[in-house]
Amino acid sequence: MRPFDFQRPDSLAHAHQLAAPENATAxxxxxxxxxxxxxxxxxxxRLVDINRLGMTEIADGADGGLRIGALAxxxxxxxxxxxxxxxxxxxRAILAGATQQLxxxxxxxxxxxxxTRCYYFTNIDQPCNKREPGSGCGAIDGIAHLHAILGTSADCIATYPGDMAVAMSALGATVEIESADGIERSVPVRDFHLLPGDTPWRDNVLETGDIITAVTLPAPVPGKQLYRKVRERSSYAFALVSVAAIVAMEDGAITRADLAFGGIAHKPWYDPRLSELLIGEAPSRALFDKxxxxxxxxxxxxxxxxxxIPLARRTLAAVLAEATETEL
Known part of the structure; x- marks a missing residue:
C-alpha cells in the first residue's frame, strides 16, 4: 500500500472540499x-473519512417509504x-452477501x-481496461468463469458483485447524491450503475466530489418477496446468478412482477419487459420459459x-415458481 494523506472532515461541505481533487477518495x-x-x-x-458526518439514520420516508442513510x-x-x-x-440480499464482520x-x-472482483482487474500484472484504459480486457480470451453474459462490450465483460443493489433495483429504490457544489439530485438505483460500453472505468454516475447521502425505498407493495443466490459454495461467495423478485397474484393471475438479477452483467440487471410479459398472465412453465x-x-x-445462460433460465423459473406456487 502506498502512503496517503488521511483527513476527517467535520461537515459534508468540508468533505466535498477535501474529496474534490481527482486524487482523493471518500x-x-x-x-x-x-x-x-x-x-x-x-x-x-488522499482518503477522506466521512464516518463522522452522521448519515446513519434509518427512518420513515416520504409517502410511506423508508430512507436509509448512506452510512447505515x-x-x-x-x-x-x-x-x-x-x-x-x-x-435477505444483504444477509446473503458477506460475513457478519463485513x-x-x-x-x-x-x-x-x-x-468488480474480476481477476484481471485485481491483478495489476494483467490487462484491464477498467483499471488501465487501453490495455485490453484479459477476460474476453482468458478466465471468464464469473463474468457477464448481458450488457458486455469489446472493452469489458466484468460483473457487478453486490447483492444489496440487486434487491434495491427490484424494489425501485432511489439514490440521493450531493455534488461538490452542494447540489442535491436523486437517481433511480436502476440507473445508478453503468454498463461498460467504451468507458469501462466508470462504474456509476458519480462525478468527482459527489457523495451519496441516502437511499430511499418507495412505500411497500403487496406480494411475495424472494432473493435467490446461486453460488459455488454455500456461503460468502459471489453470485453466479442471483434473482430478487417481488411477485403478487390475484384470482390466479400475476398482478406484479418486479425482477432484478445479479451476477450476469456489469450492473444489477433490470428488464422492464419481463413485468410487461408476466402481468395479467396465469403462471405456467411455458410463461416462465417465455x-x-x-x-x-x-x-x-x-x-x-x-x-x-441455462443457469439464469433455470433460476428465473425456480423463483417464479416459488413466488406463484406453481409446480414445474
Missing part, C-alpha cells in the same frame, strides 16, 4: 477500497424492523460503490461462463 467502511489499495489497484493520494451499516439495515417486515428481499463495517453508500427467452435474447457467453 472512505466509509473501507471493506472494498482498502483491499484494492493493498493490491495497488486503487492508489488515492449493512447489519443495521438488514436488522431494521421495517426492512425485515416490509422489504424482506433487501434483508456487514458490521460495510455501509449503504459504500456497498453501492463496490467494484420470460427467460426475453431476458436472455442478447446473452453471450465467453466459453468458461457459457453455463450461466
Amino acid at each position: 472512505i466509509a467502511g473501507g471493506t472494498n477500497l482498502l483491499d484494492l489499495m493493498k493490491l495497488q489497484v486503487e492508489r488515492p493520494e 451499516s449493512n447489519t443495521a439495515t438488514a436488522n431494521h424492523d421495517r426492512v425485515r417486515a416490509e422489504y424482506p428481499v433487501l434483508a 456487514r458490521n463495517r460495510a455501509t449503504t453508500g459504500g456497498n453501492l460503490c463496490q467494484r 420470460a427467460a427467452d426475453v431476458l436472455l435474447e442478447d446473452a453471450r457467453g465467453y466459453r468458461e461462463n457459457d453455463f450461466k
